[in-house]
């Protein structure tokens with residue numbers, strides 16, 4: 001389980017990313033207005049930041065640089081997502097300080113893989129065990145210890 005901050009101005013993408021991350025057992029938090037992203041990131045203290053590049057106000061590249069120069073957040077991995085993949089963009093994004101780059105429209109598999117690669121071992125998605133007959137009788141969807149409900153939206 002990882003806390004993942006999403007900075008994205010498109011509501012459909014926010015929904016898609018949040019659903020995907022939640023399905024992998026993560027805790028997503030979305031920011032629509034990139035001007036608030038740094039403050040939210042400081043409070044949320046994410047394990048990973050996923051940011052769109054084409055953002056009004058503070059662009060994704062600017063945000064990456066801001067995160068990289070923030071004492072608290074400088075080491076948090078950043079995954080950039082962009083629909084606009086001109087020549088040299090990936091280099092610029094990586095130079096700004098992002099570790100990974102996924103182009104839109106996203107491939108669900110590639111998105112999930114890249115997220116997993118960027119997370120420390122303790123935060124990676126739990127492997128899905130199908131039809132494992134010897135498994136205990138615990139319900140698959142019971143909340144784990146420390147996961148008191150009440151945060152559904």
Ligand code: MN
Nearest residue numbers: 009052054055
């Ligand atoms: Mn955008």
